[in-house]
Amino acid sequence: TQLLEQSPQFLSIQEGENLTVYCNSSSVFSSLQWYRQEPGEGPVLLVTVVTGGEVKKLKRLTFQFGDARKDSSLHITAAQPGDTGLYLCAGETNTGNQFYFGTGTSLTVIP
Amino acid sequence: GAGVSQSPSNKVTEKGKDVELRCDPISGHTALYWYRQSLGQGLEFLIYFQGNSAPDKSGLPSDRFSAERTGGSVSTLTIQRTQQEDSAVYLCASTRNYGYTFGSGTRLTVV
Numbered sequence: 001t002q003l004l005e006q007s008p009q010f011l012s013i014q015e016g017e018n019l020t021v022y023c024n025s026s027s028v029f030s031s032l033q034w035y036r037q038e039p040g041e042g043p044v045l046l047v048t049v050v051t052g053g054e055v056k057k058l059k060r061l062t063f064q065f066g067d068a069r070k071d072s073s074l075h076i077t078a079a080q081p082g083d084t085g086l087y088l089c090a091g092e093t094n095t096g097n098q099f100y101f102g103t104g105t106s107l108t109v110i111p
Numbered sequence: 112g113a114g115v116s117q118s119p120s121n122k123v124t125e126k127g128k129d130v131e132l133r134c135d136p137i138s139g140h141t142a143l144y145w146y147r148q149s150l151g152q153g154l155e156f157l158i159y160f161q162g163n164s165a166p167d168k169s170g171l172p173s174d175r176f177s178a179e180r181t182g183g184s185v186s187t188l189t190i191q192r193t194q195q196e197d198s199a200v201y202l203c204a205s206t207r208n209y210g211y212t213f214g215s216g217t218r219l220t221v222v
Binding site for chain 2: 004006031033035040041042043044045048088090097098099100101102103104
């Protein structure tokens with residue numbers, strides 16, 4: 001059973017387009033993180049959100065944590081080929097020692 | 112060191128052989144995690160070390176898997192009698208507060 005579901009699983013868009021990736025769960029998380037992973041590398045942390053309703057911006061990337069802290073979204077404006085990669089969300093519960101990772105969204109931005 | 116270092120980067124082994132994977136975390140990071148990532152999948156938690164506390168081994172898939180962390184620094188993940196389903200990328204991460212820093216992983220192929 002996957003604690004965090006991401007959608008879409010695969011996304012291929014043209015350079016300059018906007019996109020949104022969703023991360024959903026029925027569980028409540030004390031914090032949620034987004035990572036980007038490129039082939040042959042480990043995931044790299046992009047952002048951590050901890051407050052329900054929180055919105056964080058990182059250049060062209062906007063991250064939102066749901067009010068109930070069960071879901072999150074990542075919006076990319078004017079996608080660039082350098083945004084290509086596997087995007088992973090990861091949630092931390094109050095009871096565990098680990099982050100639970102989502103299934104991942106593979107993004108390809110075509111020049 | 113500057114980052115999390117894992118070795119080897121690639122390992123091909125015959126079914127039934129034992130393998131050892133090494134992780135050298137960032138100096139000063141007290142927590143160390145092992146995750147497994149199968150092709151096209153999210154990350155599966157294996158084991159967690161925090162300081163001198165007993166490790167959380169709840170994610171280890173079978174008793175063929177074990178891990179040690181010596182002196183609160185370097186960790187070794189050992190897989191005995193490898194099976195083909197053990198083929199995956201094994202990722203190590205360390206952290207002090209928020210957010211994991213991942214190594215580049217060891218790609219294990221069991222033939």
